[in-house]
Amino acid sequence: MQTKFNVNGKTHAVDVEPRLTLVDCLRYTLGLTGTHVGCEHGVCGACTVIIDGKPARACLMLAVQADGANIETVESLADGDTLAPLQASFRRHHALQCGFCTPGMLMTAHALLSTEPDCDENRIREALSGNLCRCTGYIGIVEAVLEARAAYKAPKRGGTP
Amino acid sequence: MTRRDSYIGTPVERIEDLRFLRGRGQYIDDLNRNGLLHAAVVRSAVAHGRIRSLDTAAALALPGVRAVITAVDLGDNMPTIAVRSESQPSLDRVVQPVMARDKVRYVGEPVALIVAVSAAIAEDAANLVTVEIDALPAVTDRRGLDADAVLLFEECGSNQAATLSAVRGDIERAFKEAEYTRRETFQVHRHAAVPMETRGLIAEWDAARGRMTLTGAAKVPFFVRTALAKMLGLPEHAVDAVETDIGGGFGARGEFFPEDFLIPFAARRLNSPVKWIEDRREHLMATTHAREVECELEIACRRDGSILGLRGRAWTNLGAYARPNAVTPSRNLAQLLPGPYRVPHVHIDVALYVSNKTPVGTYRAPGRFETDFCRERMIDLAAADLGIDRVDMRRKNLLTSAEIPYALPTVLPYGGSGEFDSGEYVVTLERCLGEFDWKTKVALEGRLIDGRYHGLGLGCYVEGGSAGPRENARMALDAQGMVTVTVGASAVGQGLETVFAQIAADALEIPIDHIAAVHHGSTTGIHEGFGSFGSRASVMGGSAILVAAENLKTTIRAAAARRFNCTADEVEVVDGLRAVIAGQQRMTLAALSADGFDAAGTFSNSKRTYSYGAHAAHITVDAQTGQIDILEYVAVEDVGRILNPNTLHGQTVGAIVQGLGGTLLEGMVYDDEGQLQTGSLAAYLIPCAVDFPRIRSIALEQYPSPLNPLGVKGAGEGGIIPVGGVIANAVASALVSFGVQPNALPLSPARVWQMIQNARSPGVA
Amino acid sequence: MKLPAFDYAAPQTLAEAIELLVANEDALPLSGGQSLIPILAFRLAAPSLLVDLRRIPGLDTITLSERGIGLGARVRWCDIEADQRLATAHPLLADAVTYIAHYPIRSRGTVGGSIAHADTAAELPGIAVTCDAEITAVGRNGARTIAAKDFFTGPMMTSLAHDELVTELRLPPWPAARCWAFEEFARQHGAFALAGIALYYDVRDGVAANVHIGVIGASAQLQRIAEAEAVLNGRAVDDAAILQTAQAAAAAIDPADDIDAPAAYRRALVETLTARALKRAASRPR
Incomplete structure (x- = not known):
């Protein structure tokens, strides 16, 4: 089935089976393996991407449902080798260990801070509660997101915060 | 230039993060191969039964299916998976065949393997395989040891698979002389590591060269290679086990599982690369479970609270087969029963029995989590009986530096005991109490404030680390002065590349960005390695790096001495490994050798390090819902020497939260027919970002280990060890007015509520 | 956990969607997919066709009128959260959505x-049900309005016919x-409710009237x-009335x-949650 959507600023036209999930399409059809698959039933959040400005589970969506959508994945955040402030904050606060949940965690946090740069710790924890991490105990992650808020409050100078 | 030890001990930002944060990690499912086929495992839906028939015709007929492999294809000598450590002859009779042939023994046991052109088609085909099984009654718990129980292995005559004991002193005398004794039964429930990445493999057969490469190995790739070579009938050098980025291990991932044979077998048979990615549903039923144990424990004390002896019996549920790590949890449970305390007389017998559940293995602090729960609960109970403050009871019995080294109980039938290496155990307790402000908070104990009962809990522990026997490292210095480090230890997401780079940079006195790469684990990089388990990787791998660094400098000095026509002792390596001088002579390394230099190092040590610590928690209990909230949790551990405070605290906090998950949320639940009831992450709850926000971790380095040149001790597991006991003690403290004594985990809301109901109406079950 | 094979259609009109359902007895409608896709991932359903409702116009609005609050079938939870009017127009709804x-x-x-999924813990x-809402469904025989109490017939069961699609949920003023x-x-947080209580009442002459108490999960x-x-x-x-109501x-x-x-635990939970809800309802400043 033909479907067309935009991923990280680039339009992709693909021919896929209707049953192919968006995450499998991103990973196997487009080769964007930064988005991970942890449960395939919508609980762990490793596959979280941003669709038309809102965070969504890429495992709970068919690729054909994304027809016409604007999709952002973890690959969109950094500017080449330069980490975005959110990523740099994750590194500084040791907000990852094995790194498997990290892409989903980053995209949920990026969606949140892009719309609510003034959110408090409780809101951050609530928003991240659908992204499971087995390594960190979340403390570093929450600290990293708290610190990254500043970058989203600054006036936009182009590029991804 | 850097001074000595300028990286060790500092919060160096992780090297790994640069790829992980940009979505550039290379986990197993991120890899592709030309002509790649995909496998799906057909698993038993019945816990116990005899296979009557297996119909694969419909699956084979599905377009895109390349093969359906069943036990028939595996021949008469069905390979079995050996116990990796501390086996016993009786356990060899209950090891797992790589595929069920006549009998299935747990839900999830492989009965066939599908290989197809896509994972979806393989799964479609798996659903078309019809397996007829004559069901037998399922053994799910200790009743399986009854004389009339159905047997998993008829030829064994019993579901008891093995026994072991830990002994020290004269336990009979201790109980005869004791002024106080108490007996209690404790239970820890079945739960599991559940890393965020499931297992996965790519097997590639090079028919021309007769070589097998298994990518996706983890934790113990060298052991996987040895086992796989034997099972495939190949020489060891014809098999490689290659590590990728690993999405968490926690002791479960990387041991030899049936798929570690089945996928290479399929690749060789089809002469095509085959990928298998475990899905989450099968992960929950196929990857090892852990922790399920019942323990009947007795304590003997003097009236002043001095512990004289601990005696008991324990029954550990192995699940259907003895997997590679079947023994380790039981062994640790027995040997670490006395923990950090002076317990002169110990005797505990452990029975390991098989049941129709998923086989068990190690999960972070195997056996130690369980044994700490039993012991720390028992100390609180005894202290209350004796009218002694529970803090004082611990102070009185903790080992002092004057008594250390202190021998651990001997584990039979294996023999050998080991000893604690260094420490003053009360120091971490006092620091923990101080940080926590125990003195002030203790006034809250048992009080009902705004509808919540407040409770405080405490627990102490030791954490064994640095499992031997040895580890190897190689260092290659190129003409540009860049160093590549290769270590036999494995990374499972703990940040090993960074820690190894820190150690290497300090040892060579070079800036850390002169470390070009750190390789680890794979059989392709080094001749021998021992992996990542038992909090060993940093200690053993790091020490091997120190040896290799010395050897590298020696090699360079020898080469320079030949060139300068002087003795090696006169040569100094300077400028961060970029030049050598001897007297007035000076030469760049590049001029000395255009090919660079390399050197290897091995560190051997059969003695274990023991970190130790104390945790304290302040909780509330909602008596009406049974809900437990953690208001504050403080952990203090002496780890000998801190390599990287970021990675250390990260692991400690992560381990504590895993422990809180196991104590409060998680559980592998089975019904009486042996059906797993928690086959999704909606049913098996692991902690999320709102659950446990208030945790503090403090690390000390007052007593370095004398056992390795770094002075470091294993520290990856300590955070989880005391959590069950600490929280259960806190619940008892909160509910002291009800007389509730939680001696079984998990402390789910329903169980806490039920305990309160039972306490309110004694005599009613 | 790859999904089983199915066909997919995203019709432009409600009529076309209904036609597709009529023509395919194993077809299932797909809205947000947050429950349906996991069901497919576990292969608990095997539809021949998924009829995606995302292109059908007019289903994504929240309307406030003297007839109450109309929630179009394609209104998402985030739309309800973002609609500032609902905090006063229907605070019970606005609050409950934060638990989803x-x-x-x-x-x-x-x-x-x-x-349409009709999970009893949702x-x-x-x-x-608590608010006596009405559900509008459209099928080949046109539209009908179903009282919530008649709509939900059991766990994951409704009185919807195969060809009927929910178009609107209407909550009374x-x-x-x-x-x-x-x-x-x-x-x-975010997991399935072991129990939940939604309730409201009006105070007339100092006493509770028009009491509505609904239960989920238990x-x-x-x-x-x-x-x-x-x-x-x-x-x-008062305390006595609260206790007796909860019991x-x-x-x-x-x-x-x-x-x-x-x-027994769930029963106790219902008592506790009912009492707590009533205390909160009574103490909230109006």
Whole structure:
């Protein structure tokens, strides 16, 4: 089935089976393996991407449902080798260990801070509660997101915060 | 230039993060191969039964299916998976065949393997395989040891698979002389590591060269290679086990599982690369479970609270087969029963029995989590009986530096005991109490404030680390002065590349960005390695790096001495490994050798390090819902020497939260027919970002280990060890007015509520 | 956990969607997919065709009028959260929605999907029943309006015919002075409710009137608890009335044992949550 959507600023036209999930399409059809698959039933959040400005589970969506959508994945955040402030904050606060949940965690946090740069710790924890991490105990992650808020409050100078 | 030890001990930002944060990690499912086929495992839906028939015709007929492999294809000598450590002859009779042939023994046991052109088609085909099984009654718990129980292995005559004991002193005398004794039964429930990445493999057969490469190995790739070579009938050098980025291990991932044979077998048979990615549903039923144990424990004390002896019996549920790590949890449970305390007389017998559940293995602090729960609960109970403050009871019995080294109980039938290496155990307790402000908070104990009962809990522990026997490292210095480090230890997401780079940079006195790469684990990089388990990787791998660094400098000095026509002792390596001088002579390394230099190092040590610590928690209990909230949790551990405070605290906090998950949320639940009831992450709850926000971790380095040149001790597991006991003690403290004594985990809301109901109406079950 | 094979269509009109359902007896409608896709991942359903409702116009609006609040079937949880009017127009709804799943789920899950899925532990079906909502469904024979109490017939069961699609949920008007509360207890934030209570009443002459108490998660049937409502109607909401109402609620429901909780625990939970909800409703400044 033909479907067309935009991923990280680039339009992709693909021919896929209707049953192919968006995450499998991103990973196997487009080769964007930064988005991970942890449960395939919508609980762990490793596959979280941003669709038309809102965070969504890429495992709970068919690729054909994304027809016409604007999709952002973890690959969109950094500017080449330069980490975005959110990523740099994750590194500084040791907000990852094995790194498997990290892409989903980053995209949920990026969606949140892009719309609510003034959110408090409780809101951050609530928003991240659908992204499971087995390594960190979340403390570093929450600290990293708290610190990254500043970058989203600054006036936009182009590029991804 | 850097001074000595300028990286060790500092919060160096992780090297790994640069790829992980940009979505550039290379986990197993991120890899592709030309002509790649995909496998799906057909698993038993019945816990116990005899296979009557297996119909694969419909699956084979599905377009895109390349093969359906069943036990028939595996021949008469069905390979079995050996116990990796501390086996016993009786356990060899209950090891797992790589595929069920006549009998299935747990839900999830492989009965066939599908290989197809896509994972979806393989799964479609798996659903078309019809397996007829004559069901037998399922053994799910200790009743399986009854004389009339159905047997998993008829030829064994019993579901008891093995026994072991830990002994020290004269336990009979201790109980005869004791002024106080108490007996209690404790239970820890079945739960599991559940890393965020499931297992996965790519097997590639090079028919021309007769070589097998298994990518996706983890934790113990060298052991996987040895086992796989034997099972495939190949020489060891014809098999490689290659590590990728690993999405968490926690002791479960990387041991030899049936798929570690089945996928290479399929690749060789089809002469095509085959990928298998475990899905989450099968992960929950196929990857090892852990922790399920019942323990009947007795304590003997003097009236002043001095512990004289601990005696008991324990029954550990192995699940259907003895997997590679079947023994380790039981062994640790027995040997670490006395923990950090002076317990002169110990005797505990452990029975390991098989049941129709998923086989068990190690999960972070195997056996130690369980044994700490039993012991720390028992100390609180005894202290209350004796009218002694529970803090004082611990102070009185903790080992002092004057008594250390202190021998651990001997584990039979294996023999050998080991000893604690260094420490003053009360120091971490006092620091923990101080940080926590125990003195002030203790006034809250048992009080009902705004509808919540407040409770405080405490627990102490030791954490064994640095499992031997040895580890190897190689260092290659190129003409540009860049160093590549290769270590036999494995990374499972703990940040090993960074820690190894820190150690290497300090040892060579070079800036850390002169470390070009750190390789680890794979059989392709080094001749021998021992992996990542038992909090060993940093200690053993790091020490091997120190040896290799010395050897590298020696090699360079020898080469320079030949060139300068002087003795090696006169040569100094300077400028961060970029030049050598001897007297007035000076030469760049590049001029000395255009090919660079390399050197290897091995560190051997059969003695274990023991970190130790104390945790304290302040909780509330909602008596009406049974809900437990953690208001504050403080952990203090002496780890000998801190390599990287970021990675250390990260692991400690992560381990504590895993422990809180196991104590409060998680559980592998089975019904009486042996059906797993928690086959999704909606049913098996692991902690999320709102659950446990208030945790503090403090690390000390007052007593370095004398056992390795770094002075470091294993520290990856300590955070989880005391959590069950600490929280259960806190619940008892909160509910002291009800007389509730939680001696079984998990402390789910329903169980806490039920305990309160039972306490309110004694005599009613 | 790859999905089983199916065909897919995203019709432009409601009529086309209904035609597709009529023509394919194994077809299933797809809205946000937050419950349906996991069902497919576990292969618990094998539809021949998924009829995606995303292109059908007019289903994504929230309307406020003297007839109450209309929630189009394609309204998402995040739309309800973002609609500032609902904090006063229907505070019970606005509060209950915050308990639904997690942030990334709330940006996809829809009103119509939740209503048609009819999970007895789900918040919106509970609010619909508690508030005597009406559900509009359109099928080959046209539109009909179904009272919530008649719509939900059991766990994951509704009175919808195969060819019918939910188009709107309509909640009756909400008086500003109404007393209300939503209380839910789950093992973990965002997890399925072990029990939840939605309730409201109006105060007339110092006593409670028009008492509505609904339960989720603790009963095989989404329902109002008439026995408990009867205890409170006509009484001042004091400690004694709260206790008796809560006890009546607990006595009236019929929970089952499962792996999370024995029936007795859920019954106790209903009593506790009812009492807490009533206390909160009574103490909230109006």
